[in-house]
Amino acid sequence: MPSSDREFAHIKEIFCSVQGEGPYVGTRQAFVRFSGCNLNCNYCDTNFESQETCDYEKVEGSGIFEKVPNPVSVEKLESMLQPFNKLHSASLTGGEPLLHAEFIEKLNLSAPLYLESNMTLPEQARKLREKISYVAGDFKLPEAIRKISSENREVHMENTIECFRLLRKNSSRDCFCKIVIGRDTKPETVVLAAEAIAPYVSCIILQPETPVGSAVRTPRFTQTSVQTIIELQKTLLELTDTRIIPQTHRMWGCL
Numbered sequence: 001m002p003s004s005d006r007e008f009a010h011i012k013e014i015f016c017s018v019q020g021e022g023p024y025v026g027t028r029q030a031f032v033r034f035s036g037c038n039l040n041c042n043y044c045d046t047n048f049e050s051q052e053t054c055d056y057e058k059v060e061g062s063g064i065f066e067k068v069p070n071p072v073s074v075e076k077l078e079s080m081l082q083p084f085n086k087l088h089s090a091s092l093t094g095g096e097p098l099l100h101a102e103f104i105e106k107l108n109l110s111a112p113l114y115l116e117s118n119m120t121l122p123e124q125a126r127k128l129r130e131k132i133s134y135v136a137g138d139f140k141l142p143e144a145i146r147k148i149s150s151e152n153r154e155v156h157m158e159n160t161i162e163c164f165r166l167l168r169k170n171s172s173r174d175c176f177c178k179i180v181i182g183r184d185t186k187p188e189t190v191v192l193a194a195e196a197i198a199p200y201v202s203c204i205i206l207q208p209e210t211p212v213g214s215a216v217r218t219p220r221f222t223q224t225s226v227q228t229i230i231e232l233q234k235t236l237l238e239l240t241d242t243r244i245i246p247q248t249h250r251m252w253g254c255l
């Protein structure tokens with residue numbers, strides 16, 4: 001990639017809101033939603049396709065979006081985040097933000113960086129080891145990924161564990177793991193995943209798959225019983241702090 005390309009990124013949305021998931025739920029954050037993803041999860045509800053413009057909500061909660069041409073430069077992004085103050089952190093989300101690791105390396109923000117990643121790109125994760133203060137890392141279980149071969153399942157698990165090792169919790173960084181629990185989830189895979197990454201994280205979040213739109217009334221969302229998730233939590237508590245937290249921003253209807 002030419003060096004000039006690293007100073008630009010395709011971004012879907014920039015806005016200020018509150019974190020809706022995990023142990024930092026309710027904290028005030030700026031959000032930078034990058035375009036592009038390297039996975040194809042069967043519960044994905046995110047439109048991460050690159051577009052000609054990025055939606056920028058300058059006044060938080062206003063619902064008024066400016067259209068900013070893509071790609072966006074590092075300097076432009078820094079200036080667009082300037083109006084947002086009193087932030088807990090700036091959330092880098094997507095899509096998959098690690099696809100833009102070289103761009104993120106160049107960012108100079110006053111707020112700490114909070115990475116929301118699918119944790120499958122270890123070479124990209126390595127570049128950001130000194131840069132990130134909070135890691136909200138997903139463990140995408142192989143059964144949640146469409147059309148993954150058995151060979152690729154193994155590589156996927158190894159890459160995920162390596163990302164958690166590289167970005168593990170330390171004295172200057174928190175790292176926690178989120179696992180979406182849905183209809184296809186096999187409890188034994190969750191336990192294997194948790195055993196592998198437990199030394200690297202402060203806690204594991206079990207996030208029941210959230211129904212959207214008309215799916216709320218379909219039977220699939222009654223198939224992962226409360227009892228199954230509570231039993232999983234009990235098992236995982238043997239390894240590390242484990243909490244059950246659904247997506248709260250969907251209840252509220254905010255970004």
Ligand code: SF4
Nearest residue numbers: 037039041044095118
């Ligand atoms: S990693 Fe996230 S954005 Fe990418 S396909 Fe999976 S759920 Fe969607």
